[in-house]
Each structure stands twice: as structure tokens, then as C-alpha cells.
Amino acid sequence: MQHPLKHHLTLTLLALILLSHFPPASPVTPCRTVCGTTAINYPFSIDDGCGAPQYRSMLNCTGTELFFMTTSGRYKVQSIDYNKQTMVVYDPAMSTCSILQPHHDFVMTDVESVVIPPSSDTVFALLNCSIDSPVLNRYKNLCFNFSGHSCDELYGGCNAFRVFRSFTNSSPPCCFTGYDTVKYMSMNILDCSHYTSFINVDGLKGIGPADWVYGMKLSYAVPDTGCGRCTRSGGACGYDTETGVMMCLCSTSMNATRECAAGSNGDIGSGQKLALRTKFHAFALVVGAFIYFVIFI
Secondary structure: OOOHHHHHHHHHHHHHHHHHHOOOOOOOOOOOOEEOOEEOOOOOOOOOOEOOHHHOOOEEEEOOEEEEEEOOEEEEEEEEEOOOOEEEEEOOOOOEOOEOOOOOOOOOOHHHHHHOOEOOOEEEEEEEEOOOOHHHOOOHHHOOOEOOEOHHHHHHHOHHHHHHHOOOOOOOOOEEEOHHHHHHOOHHHHOEEEEEEEEOHHHOOOOOHHHOOEOEEEEOOOOOOOHHHHHHOOOEEEEOOOOOOEEEEOOOOOEEOOOOOOOOOOOOOHHHHHHHHHHHHHHHHHHHHHHHHHHHO
8 A cells, every 4th residue: 555645745746747737827808898888999998908009008997987098187088989080088177168177287198199199170279378478479370260269259158268357358368279289388388377178170160169069089090900800700909918919819818819719711710729739738637647546556
């Protein structure tokens, strides 16, 4: 009869061998495809490792609300149009026609400014500017005519902005401008106390400021990484969180480089090959262990 201690050591050794040959569980989690009522599709994601790496950590899902994240705050996502490749966001700290809020800057990271900048039909209005403001002097060319609207119209037609006329009975300077102005100059440098922004400006001619759509429309492009092949195979497009290399996420424990399921030519996809090899390896080890116990123990 085999010594009990030797028998115990043999079992421990075999257990360690078996455990060492099973691959560790992948940290990849299934990519969520919705936040509240907003669909989350490529290139966006709310889970790290999903979507395109250029858009990493841009969106945050809190409960049922989706937010666009920048260095200056969280901006509520109103809608995403995947056909037009636009996202409409709203700054809860921004002044509008109906509410005047404290001084605030809108700041995007360098990456965000490149891959998802405000679209050309988003206009920023700089309000209550001093006569020494650079946009009224050296950089006055940055201000443009906006569908025939004027500063007087903003100050007179919006309850929130009437306070700027209360002391002098006249409208202080304002400036209708584009995103690049607030991108390169803070509100302190611009010497304007508040800003607001509105979208779809081509359709606002003859419409008063109380009926404008306040917010920002961001425009993005979809990286061409062969994502369609991955999604058609049942996977989710993602990337390696360390290298940024595109991956096809097949399950919580497996991913592939291009696709999960069988290709059109009948070959097994790389993800399935990996799974089959793993299962066969594990099965062979279990059978080998069983034979060892039968013969030697």
C-alpha cells in the first residue's frame, strides 16, 4: 500500500500540473450595447476594451444616463446619430436663454478635439464681453454674423441675459464664434463673463433665441479596422487595453484577432480554434491523470 503522505503529495502535484495548463480567465467583459435608451455602438463604448481605442473613456453610463467626459466636466448625451456620425451633448453648467450660471469653460482634450470636435453647425455665443476683449479688437475676425441675429436680440429676448443690460440700459458686446475660439482661449483670456452654445444654426434664421436648441453637436469618424467582419461573426469590436491593437471579443473568456465564428469558406474562425485547442488540451490532461491513478496508485 502506498504511504498516505506520498499519496497526498502525488495528488497535489497532479492538481498543480492541471491548474498550470488551464489558461487564466480573460479580463474581457461583454460589451454593453445600451445605456438607458441610448444605443452604444462602435466606435463608442462604456466598457474598457470595447469600441475603438481612440474613444476610450469618453463615455460614462451612470444609472440610465449617458455622459460625455472631458477635462472640464460631464456633458449629458442627448442623442447619437450613427448614420450622420454626430453626438448631441448638453453642458449642465452652461448658461442658456432661461438660466444664467456661473463662469464656466468648455475644455476638450487634444485627442477629443481631433476625433470628435463640435460640428460646423454648432455656434458659441460669448456674452457680456468687455470692450478690451481680444475678439472685439485684435481677433475680431473670429466673430461672425449668425443668421442675422444680434447681441441686442440675445440680451433682450432671453430672461437670463437681461441682467447684463440692467446697469447701463445698453447691451454689452457679445461674439458669435466657432469652437476653435474657445478651444485656444479661456473665458478669462476672452474677457467675457459667460458663454452659451446652440446647434442646427442653418435652420434658426428668423427664430428667436427662446426657441433655439441649446447644446453642442459633436462630429466623429468611424475608424476602419475591419469591425464589420467581427460583428458579423457574433463578436464585439474592441481592443487590447495594453497595446491598443484591435480585437474581436467573442465571450467573457475568449477573444480573437479578426472574427469569432466560421468564415464564409467553412474554416473555423481563430476564436473557435483557440477554444477547441484549449478544451482538447484540458481533456487530454484529465485522461492522462486518470490513467496514472489506475496504473500507479
